Amino acid sequence: MQYRELIKGEEKLSVLGYGCMRFPQTNGKINEEETEKQILYAIKEGINYFDTAYPYHGGKSEVVLGNILEKHNMREDVYIADKMPSYLVRTDKDIEKFFNTQLERLKTNYIDYYLMHTLDSLAAWERLKKFGMIEYIEKWKKEGKIKHIGFSFHGRIEEFKKIVDDYDWEFCQIQYNYLDENYQAGTEGLEYAYAKGLGVIIMEPLRGGSLSSNVPDKVKKRFENYSKDRSPAEWALKWLWNQEEVSVILSGMNVLDHVKENMRVASETHPNSLKEEEIEVIDDVKEIYKELMKVPCTGCNYCMPCPFGVDIPGAFSAYNDKYFFDDKMAGFKYVGFSSGITGGKESGANLCKACGKCEKVCPQHIKIIEELKNVDKELDSKLMRFGIKVFKKIKRI
Ligand code: SF4
Ligand code: SF4
Known part of the structure; x- marks a missing residue:
């Protein structure tokens, strides 16, 4: 040392x-x-x-x-x-x-x-x-x-x-x-x-x-x-x-x-x-990173918990991953983990009510509300989310 x-x-x-x-x-x-x-x-x-x-x-x-x-x-x-x-x-x-x-x-x-x-x-x-x-x-x-x-x-x-x-x-x-x-x-x-x-x-x-x-x-x-x-x-x-x-x-x-x-x-x-x-x-x-990164989230968690259940760093991590890896399955994976299909609570960007609590404490000064809308637009599939809801009901998850 x-x-x-x-x-x-x-x-x-x-x-x-x-x-x-x-x-x-x-x-x-x-x-x-x-x-x-x-x-x-x-x-x-x-x-x-x-x-x-x-x-x-x-x-x-x-x-x-x-x-x-x-x-x-x-x-x-x-x-x-x-x-x-x-x-x-x-x-x-x-x-x-x-x-x-x-x-x-x-x-x-x-x-x-x-x-x-x-x-x-x-x-x-x-x-x-x-x-x-x-x-x-x-x-x-x-x-x-x-x-x-x-x-x-x-x-x-x-x-x-x-x-x-x-x-x-x-x-x-x-x-x-x-x-x-x-x-x-x-x-x-x-x-x-x-x-x-x-x-x-x-x-x-x-x-x-x-x-x-x-x-x-x-x-x-x-x-x-x-x-x-x-x-x-x-x-x-x-x-x-x-x-x-x-x-x-x-x-x-x-x-x-x-x-x-x-x-x-x-x-x-x-x-x-x-x-x-x-x-x-x-x-x-x-230079390569600059081309790929969408949201400069460090995953510090200061913005958590969101009163409406959004997993904010999780959403940004999935969003960045989509661009880092050119991952065609990113949306599929994102809806999967944020829909609570394995028994957890729903935590998708779609739950954001724009209360602004998270933005006040984010050390990276990320426009979280706006970025979550982008996550929702680019990663979420309403059809798949609906399908998972039905599945959870049937399986009583
Ligand atoms: S602005 Fe959205 S993500 Fe942030 S704390 Fe409020 S509901 Fe949660
Ligand atoms: S506070 Fe900001 S940087 Fe930290 S996890 Fe939340 S969004 Fe990411």
């Missing part, structure tokens, strides 16, 4: 951070046994940065991480990053309540890296300041309850710069990967924050997994043209670690093989080590 200083002169963090947003699950619940195995393996192999947040896994991510570290007496062996759920703060008392809950859940009395979660504008930060956020975090820092202060960001580059300039942050966390160079903070934001002395943590390095799994044939071919042994995930991670401004990359690894594979790449890639022809491969792949 390689280590880089996130904040100049401070502790060295493993370049691969463990994202606790996507722990392995069984029947919709965290599989604690499997999670424990993976976390212990990761620590043994040198990962020392664990990133969680108040809402991950409905509040259970902090709890499970805290339990594992306590059980193995490993709290001192790792750095924990956690986040104030900014969007839930309504009064100054909320701030204290959330923070104390987090310490309790994590079974610790300090958090190493504490972030304002998912700020999208200076206004969002101003709102927190009105509740006395600065006074709270600085007090906690003085008391040793917080070691470093930062923010995570999903918004436009102009707003990112304003937030960076508004406070003496030590670090920030941005979405960044080879498809998002000009999206949200992007390369400009990365370089801006770095030049101002902030450490930069990277989230969504594989764009919610879309850069590693279900990779379009055209992309695969371009990669394989260069080397048959390098996976698409490896290309995406190498592209990031090649940049000296990047310190820690967070990866939500829910399969042990992913942990192992990412750790191998992490130990092999150094800043400015990619050859010119390798950069060219990535440039070609970017």
Whole structure:
């Protein structure tokens, strides 16, 4: 494992951070046994940065991480990053309540890296300041309850710069990967924050997994043209670690093989080590993706649950798949999974009532209502949906 200083002169963090947003699950619940195995393996192999947040896994991510570290007496062996759920703060008392809950859940009395979660504008930060956020975090820092202060960001580059300039942050966390160079903070934001002395943590390095799994044939071919042994995930991670401004990359690894594979790449890639022809491969792949992608959904699930039952990320994933793979069966598959034929609830784009709840929280600022109409138009078959309804009735599903 390689280590880089996130904040100049401070502790060295493993370049691969463990994202606790996507722990392995069984029947919709965290599989604690499997999670424990993976976390212990990761620590043994040198990962020392664990990133969680108040809402991950409905509040259970902090709890499970805290339990594992306590059980193995490993709290001192790792750095924990956690986040104030900014969007839930309504009064100054909320701030204290959330923070104390987090310490309790994590079974610790300090958090190493504490972030304002998912700020999208200076206004969002101003709102927190009105509740006395600065006074709270600085007090906690003085008391040793917080070691470093930062923010995570999903918004436009102009707003990112304003937030960076508004406070003496030590670090920030941005979405960044080879498809998002000009999206949200992007390369400009990365370089801006770095030049101002902030450490930069990277989230969504594989764009919610879309850069590693279900990779379009055209992309695969371009990669394989260069080397048959390098996976698409490896290309995406190498592209990031090649940049000296990047310190820690967070990866939500829910399969042990992913942990192992990412750790191998992490130990092999150094800043400015990619050859010119390798950069060219990535440039070609970017172009291919741009031609194929319909909706920039990362599958983060912030928009869920929809009060009317729409599986929003599922709809966009099916929609993108149709274009990534030129899949003629995409509509058939989509109606199949969204009609609840196997016993689940219906979850198709056709259920959208345009209430707007999801659009307010989507960090990618996707026009969800409009895009769902496109999904409905291009993927849905009313005849097939009707047929499935009749079938379900007969079979009493
Ligand atoms: S706008 Fe549509 S998809 Fe979004 S929350 Fe409302 S009903 Fe659900
Ligand atoms: S639509 Fe937006 S909020 Fe919902 S999963 Fe996709 S990126 Fe996340």
